[in-house]
Amino acid sequence: MSLHFTERQSRTIAAAITTLSALVILVVVGLLAWLAASFLRAFSGVFLPLTVGAVAAVVSRPYYEWLRNSARLGMTLAVVAVFLSALIPLGLFGWFFGRIVLDQLVGLIAQAPAWWDAVEAWLEDQTPRATALLDGPGRQQVGELIASQQEALLGWLQSLGNQVVAASLGFARGIGTLLSWVITPVYFAYFLTTAGIRFDTEKVLPFLKPDTRNDVKYLVLEFIEIVVVFFRGQMLIAFLQGILYAVGFTAIGLRYGFVIGLVLGLLNVIPYLGSIVGLAIAIPLALVQPDGGLTLIGLTLVVFIVVQQVEGWYLTPKIMGNRTGLHFMAIIVAIFFWGTALGGIPGMILAIPLTAFLASLWRLARQKWIAEIL
Template sequence: MEGISRMILDSGRWFWLVTGSIAVALLYILAPILTPFLAAAFLAYLGDPLVDQLESWKLSRTLSVTTVFLTIFLLLLLFFLFLVPVLETQVKLFLNKFPDYLDWVVNVLGPYLQQNFGVDTSVLEVDKIKTVIASHWKETGGFIRNTIQTISKSGFVVLGWVANLALIPIITFYLLRDWDRMVAYIDDLLPRSIEPLVAKLARESDEVLGAFLRGQMSVMLALAVIYSIGLSLVGLEFALLIGLIAGVVSFVPYLGLIVGVAIAGIAILFQTQDVFNLFWVLAVFGVAQMIEGTILTPLLVGERIGLHPVTVIFSVLAGGQLFGFFGVLLALPVAAVLAVILRHIHDTYKQSEIYGIEIDEPHLSTVGNANSKVSEAKEQA
């Protein structure tokens, strides 16, 4: 009987090992065509809590899904129709003024650096940098035009882009409509012996991933808006561009503050030549940090523990290196699950006999006597 149980246990382990290997291999092989499905799953995951909230207000599932679906894609449409052209304009304006910034560094800041720190700004080769930037921008053109030129080089590429863009909203709608049903179906398929553990790990993974995606990303978006509005009130020309950059990198604690203050401070000095304006830049970021700490983070993230910033950075880079853009989309969900599994393994290890090895009493008494002798020797010394 014991041999049969051991055989069943071994066969179960082999089953999960083979299943996991096949799943990883399929992900690697099918990565090019899975991108729209993963993007749709990402949008459905973000929208499902809103759908559930609308359902709690006595709306039907279909009506709730339709409302959330239209809201998500309306926001995406507004982003591409409004923000992308505005950001491209600001980038173009920055590149046009970049030679003037270099001249300011050489003519104004250069003598100060040379006199006080011995820094020779001639090594920057400012003229060559100007030429490279100007020629590169003229060759590539704007972001939108460059993208259109790239995808129009091949008819198959165009068809692939159109197909993927058309599939994402369709798949998102069906995933939103059947999200709860799919979760229940997967739970029903799990072996009953491991279902409680898997359900527990899945709930913790959802809390970790949700804390970052729904919470931290909302904070990042809010900070980008606050930074942009505040810097525009100060009169900074590149307020939207700098505010968006500072907001995006704010998933790393204090990095958004440091990067934003540095870029905005340098930009305001170039623009106004008045050191006093640095005070207004610091005031904008100081007020934004107060709003984040007292309102945004407690309201949007709460006490949930999301992914560590270093984990996020490594996961995105590793996913992009292994699977390209598909890997970037897959990185955060995988990192959340792995973080929860490693935490579970850590807790299991701390409660295991391996960690809590019992030491026999004679050994303890020997160690105690040795420690007491060392203490006596120190006192005599």
């Protein structure tokens, strides 16, 4: 017995099947994405150093190629020069802040005897009162309180023991993660000296149709291009912002303004992070330093506003343009989303490239696949 449908019924059935298929595909893709995210979180200690080394190498490649071609350095000397160009500024920052921390730590240690004398004096003053309390009715009350809370006390001690064990395991995992980061310079040197990125879809994906392989190749190369453009542009923008912050803070008389400005500018590798952290650090410092006050706070806010305007109206359009195609609200939401999804700072750093890639994927899907379905 054959079924006959009207044209409208056929269109309705086709639309229902298409919708159901699309839902199944979305569920499968979502499940695969969840499994991939879980896998990356579980083995982040392995993949994060590899990713950092690869991204740093891609960003540093123009400098490396300039050293090879213009400065006529050999491969080994060029790699060493790139390393030193990064390590020397980091060492200077560490020396400066380490000296500040050491000075404060020495002052803290110098104050420790006076604090201990104050504690001893307080204890001597309170000892007669405590003795009188325990010799009187207070002893019985304390004993009853301990007896009534014995079970809760044992539970608390057990919980404390579990926390100590968990902390020990976490410390051991932390040591393992630290050791995995030690190999990052090797990854960096390998990717820096490897010529180009090869992605032969015919060998890697022979089971796909040629059109599908071309789409996959386009998406992979698009993602790589977005990562390269974003990190090269954003690092240059962050460096220039750091210079502007440093000059501005120094000009208005903010203590440690030059170093604070450079650090806050470099934090803007994650968009807006340096500005947010900078407000939380610079404004209290402007208030509490000896010659600080409302005037210095106002000048600090002026520096922030001017630098943000220069970045938004000149630096970003000139250096990066609208390559990511993302609105600033989308950028903020993406930073928090990927920071949560990928576990903190690495997700926040990769938020913009990942979101821009998903936007490119959506445009391709809308133009080719969704148009064919509908």
